Amino acid sequence: MATTEVTATISDAEWRVMRIVWTLKRADSRTIISLLEQQHDWKAPTIKTLIGRLVKKGALATTKQGRQFIYTPKIAEQPAMDSALLRELNQMCAMHRGTALVHVVDQLDLSHADVQALLDHLQTKLETAPDNVPCDCLPDGCEGSCEP
Amino acid sequence: MATTEVTATISDAEWRVMRIVWTLKRADSRTIISLLEQQHDWKAPTIKTLIGRLVKKGALATTKQGRQFIYTPKIAEQPAMDSALLRELNQMCAMHRGTALVHVVDQLDLSHADVQALLDHLQTKLETAPDNVPCDCLPDGCEGSCEP
DNA sequence: GCTTTGAGTTTACAACTGTAGTCGAAACAT
DNA sequence: ATGTTTCGACTACAGTTGTAAACTCAAAGC
Structure with a gap:
């Protein structure tokens, strides 16, 4: 535990x-x-x-x-990084997280292997990816008033 | 300005x-x-x-x-998200940022379009991606003592 | 016009953060 | 054995953050 x-x-x-x-x-x-x-x-x-x-x-x-x-x-680096990053992302509007990642990936220095790993994981993810991820900023959801 | x-x-x-x-x-x-x-x-x-x-x-x-x-x-959402995320990432070891992104992408709900956008950008990035991004945690760099 | 009410402002306060000085005890050198 | 260096502990202090009560006006209603 x-x-x-x-x-x-x-x-x-x-x-x-x-x-x-x-x-x-x-x-x-x-x-x-x-x-x-x-x-x-x-x-x-x-x-x-x-x-x-x-x-x-x-x-x-x-x-x-x-x-x-x-x-x-006493805590491992990678899990600490992962959860810090996830925490940050989860605090933001779900609908815009993808775009933020795109922007960030553009600005970051990534090794060939890292880019390849991301491509692999995303390729897999592509199959089950939902058509859209709705905004979760309002209590009820964000129908109508939250167009990009 | x-x-x-x-x-x-x-x-x-x-x-x-x-x-x-x-x-x-x-x-x-x-x-x-x-x-x-x-x-x-x-x-x-x-x-x-x-x-x-x-x-x-x-x-x-x-x-x-x-x-x-x-x-x-008075500030726009997407740039605020982008820079918050980038700030968080830049505070972490450069060598491990890629892995963190992989882990985060795995855990995130992303729309089909977002995944596709990421794939496109990464595909482009693949060509110019360096073989490796060295650890930048120590003042001098991290030669030798910082193997994965 | 005068009162009520609600919106913004001020004050409060503990915990966390960034930044750093001081102190006592232990280790080392002579 | 005594003086000195050094390491960790304690103290300090302002600014930010989370959380919220109290206060003060001016607009809205009567």
Whole structure:
């Protein structure tokens, strides 16, 4: 039942910290701090605070190693990305999500393999895709008043 | 230079209000409040606050009509959706964005036309797609330590 | 004209966020 | 053993967000 728990809400600044730890798999605070000090002009205490909050939120695990801690991700990167993205999309009008995806895909750098994977999945999806996805912005639905 | 200004940062709750106004094109507060009271269990004053903040943020325009205001969107829906989505994606590891999109597309309800549009755009993109998009989580890049 | 009522404004307040200083204890060097 | 460096914990503080009550006018009704 404890399925990786992607529920924790990670803020923008915290996301930067997670990316470091996700990439390195494990890191001590010295490493995290020095890397982030390069990327942003954050002071060390700022980064310490972020790390602390992530630990409290259950996004990072700690392992005492001598005087200091080794931090490891407690939630996986891809599921966290997936659900953050889905959350964002689900907050928007269902009818316009497709267009938003088109626009976003246009602007994004995607690898050949990623584009191919998307093509494959969409090809499959094409068969069962409904003729239209109605707007879900109004309580009742959006009949009539919500034409594109 | 004043290109619709999609810069305003709209919070989750505020987004609900915008969706109503975007869908109706124009609405008075009574309408907005009554619709949102149905969807959520928000009290009227809560919704008034949200409307007020959106006006201050420049996301809604007001037109005095007798005793009350008519609210109209000052920013367009689709660009707002696009940039919110892009912002979210750009905050994540470049290397994994493609996979996130695949997962999200799988879980989303998309119309036939939307799927087709995505297929078209991706087909075009396929030709120029790079072999791989490197991880951009670490300051220097991510050579070696960032294998999938 | 005067009162009622409803729309917008102001105030409230806790939680979360971005940003950062300070402190105490532990580890290290001498 | 003592001074020093260092790491994590605690404190701080303003701005945003979610949530909502109170207040203030001016328009609408009588």
